[in-house]
């Protein structure tokens with residue numbers, strides 16, 4: 001079936017078998033390997049992308065259901081000029097170790113900050129509850145998200 | 160899983176609504192997606208990398224930027240033209256003799272290019288200590304996670320469909336699941352004629368005399384459970400067998416040199432013809448310290464003449480990759496009236512699962528650390544690792560150290576409680592200091608145990624909490 005999406009601002013389409021998940025379509029048909037497959041059952045969050053303003057586990061969403069939607073993946077976070085504040089802060093804090101959870105974690109964090117630029121620690125934890133990390137213990141991730149939020153409210157032009 | 164799928168469907172309805180409500184003027188990002196953004200990789204040199212001591216300073220990772228950009232390449236992010244996907248069929252029984260395996264129907268399935276069974280593996284055994292583990296079980300399967308056959312097909316879905324067509328005839332054998340039962344003489348045997356496959360004794364002083372001289376003797380059994388590492392990146396392998404009879408293997412393996420030896424052994428070819436490529440590993444924690452599916456994928460590539468990729472499902476990870484050893488720990492500790500430990504007698508039983516893996520290291524470290532960081536004149540540790548028909552236990556952060564720590568620290572609390580001594584105080588009375596001797600007679604240097612304890616207690620205001 002033909003699926004047409006807007007991905008990171010560009011129109012993309014692919015002919016995919018009907019059982020194809022959005023994650024598989026992004027990774028295997030569109031070459032966007034940033035979102036990862038960690039469990040394939042909606043438990044880990046490594047496959048998180050933003051679909052029409054809502055962060056979803058793309059392993060659980062059929063590509064066909066996303067037809068016509070606007071999708072943001074980790075590849076769309078940085079602009080040609082600069083890293084996204086979240087990417088800067090994650091790097092500075094050493095918030096990622098093996099990095100496998102990173103793309104999903106950053107996308108969930110972006111979706112949070114887009115809606116709530118000044119979140120409390122509790123709100124950050126809540127927004128990232130669906131993203132597992134086995135390496136870091138989360139502390140630095142949470143610090144990085146809070147600081148990125150501060151940075152974004154100071155320089156809104158950057159976002 | 161059913162509820163989750165329903166959740167998502169509800170979410171999708173919300174998505175549709177959100178899409179309709181979306182302002183048409185949303186700003187697109189200015190980056191063409193076929194050319195991912197790249198940024199220079201010279202990161203600001205952190206102080207910690209330039210100065211010693213580094214303790215207390217913030218360090219940045221050289222690979223942190225690519226992680227954040229989503230551009231770090233893990234194995235599943237690599238593809239090759241004509242690449243096939245492999246899936247492994249696992250045993251239906253915890254213990255069974257495989258009478259026959261018929262792959263002919265599976266081979267007729269759409270997209271299937273090659274199948275593999277244990278009988279086709281040149282040397283069907285591997286392991287970091289004992290080579291007691293098959294690549295694909297044959298003729299005996301010893302736990303439910305044992306692979307019995309594999310398929311390579313043009314898509315993962317075709318490979319999964321074909322697995323269902325493989326006919327395996329089993330003759331179920333009696334199985335043993337409890338490590339204490341496995342110690343009994345008439346228990347079903349997993350390998351050979353005893354389930355004990357390694358043991359260790361550590362002896363210092365005279366433990367019976369020490370216990371006899373004690374004012375109080377505390378006895379208790381502690382046990383810990385299985386733990387899976389759950390690296391977020393599942394075990395992943397790509398193999399490509401070339402026309403000259405050499406094989407290239409991309410692997411998420413941690414212990415690389417050892418892995419290459421195991422590959423040479425199982426494939427029965429010289430190491431010089433095996434090119435093992437280590438990729439970025441998406442979490443290891445000890446679970447990727449030995450080969451798993453690498454020889455299967457290599458042999459499927461040899462048979463199909465195409466590159467083959469195999470990614471473990473999360474289910475494969477739990478049943479088939481190694482896990483942490485559950486310990487059953489019997490502690491008998493004698494103390495004087497002041498809570499000073501005079502003797503400690505410990506029996507450890509390690510549930511080893513179906514194969515040895517890194518048990519040798521685990522039993523060693525677990526035994527040495529079992530008495531705890533305390534000055535004890537009379538110590539006896541007896542440890543046994545036993546086979547059971549369960550998931551293989553292997554390396555995991557600490558190699559047995561966390562299990563025994565749980566036991567000895569719990570018992571310290573029991574003793575403190577019974578004698579009405581402050582839990583911090585009882586540890587300070589018994590704890591190691593400079594030049595203390597470990598249970599194996601090593602003189603310990605740079606011991607900051609008591610200083611660390613007191614400082615930590617001050618910091619979290621232990622005294623106030625006690626009041």
Ligand code: FES
Nearest residue numbers: 038040042045059
């Ligand atoms: S891969 Fe989608 S939640 Fe784990």
Ligand code: FES
Nearest residue numbers: 097099133134135
């Ligand atoms: S950094 Fe490894 S899982 Fe998060």
